[in-house]
Amino acid sequence: MTKFQCSIAISLVLLQCLAVHVASQSFDFFYFVQQWPGSYCDTQQSCCYPTTGKPAADFGIHGLWPNYNDGSYPSNCDSSSPFNPSEVSDLKSSMQNSWPTLACPSGDGEQFWSHEWEKHGTCSESVLDQHAYFESALTLKQKVNLLQALKSAGITPGGSYSLKSIKDAITEAAGYTPWIECNKDSSGNYQIYQIYLCVDTSGSNLIECPMFPKGTCASEIEFPSF
Ligand code: AMP
Ligand code: AMP
Numbered sequence: 001m002t003k004f005q006c007s008i009a010i011s012l013v014l015l016q017c018l019a020v021h022v023a024s025q026s027f028d029f030f031y032f033v034q035q036w037p038g039s040y041c042d043t044q045q046s047c048c049y050p051t052t053g054k055p056a057a058d059f060g061i062h063g064l065w066p067n068y069n070d071g072s073y074p075s076n077c078d079s080s081s082p083f084n085p086s087e088v089s090d091l092k093s094s095m096q097n098s099w100p101t102l103a104c105p106s107g108d109g110e111q112f113w114s115h116e117w118e119k120h121g122t123c124s125e126s127v128l129d130q131h132a133y134f135e136s137a138l139t140l141k142q143k144v145n146l147l148q149a150l151k152s153a154g155i156t157p158g159g160s161y162s163l164k165s166i167k168d169a170i171t172e173a174a175g176y177t178p179w180i181e182c183n184k185d186s187s188g189n190y191q192i193y194q195i196y197l198c199v200d201t202s203g204s205n206l207i208e209c210p211m212f213p214k215g216t217c218a219s220e221i222e223f224p225s226f
Helices: 003-024 037-041 085-098 110-119 130-143 146-152 163-174
Strands: 029-035 060-067 159-162 179-184 190-199 220-223
Touching: 029 037, 029 130, 037 190, 060 110, 060 130, 085 110, 085 130, 110 130, 146 163, 159 163, 163 179, 163 190, 163 220
Parallel strands: 190 220
Antiparallel strands: 029 060, 029 190, 159 220, 179 190
């Protein structure tokens, strides 16, 4: 091989690497994940309210997570793009209301949002910049009022319900099938923890989930009060 041929060969390999790298940063759909604060807080680990006060007794956003159709997902895609509070300062009060931190020690939410942006948001950066990412999640939450959907079906905090009745109530209201993730309260009872809906790659439109996460729920689960 001449020097010239060799450098072409090397360039092709590099280009291929670059293509694989770029492809590995794309994704197929989002999980939009909302969380019942009562079920985060009544576990053995408990919780800490944000410095801004006890969150509303409503579902809060956990995240908007880029995923692949095969069930795997990319994470921490761009270390050169740290969370920048000044890019979302106009959204801050909405984020405090709708995307509350419950981790200990108490904080105002920036650590939680920063974790979500850096782990998940950076993997959809080609579609949604930081402002658009947080705004999309906030808009999605307004589109599907989970608490109202459950209430309309007679499902309210403080009771125990069949998993099927919870799924049906959300399917009816959202028009798409949710995934319900359970955790256990401090006595070991299964309870509704997080609700997953799927969203197309624009971050705007609900879709049927190409793939559901794995997990265990009982057929009858608690919906604890908060
Ligand atoms: P993720 O890494 O986005 O899949 O989210 C999981 C991480 O988020 C775990 O470290 C959880 O403890 C944390 N987490 C979940 N819900 C909350 C919340 N409401 N506030 C703060 N941290 C949370
Ligand atoms: P099973 O009761 O496990 O036979 O599930 C009946 C249907 O509910 C199947 O279509 C499952 O995919 C679905 N399913 C099972 N567990 C959940 C869950 N935690 N959230 C949403 N759907 C579920």
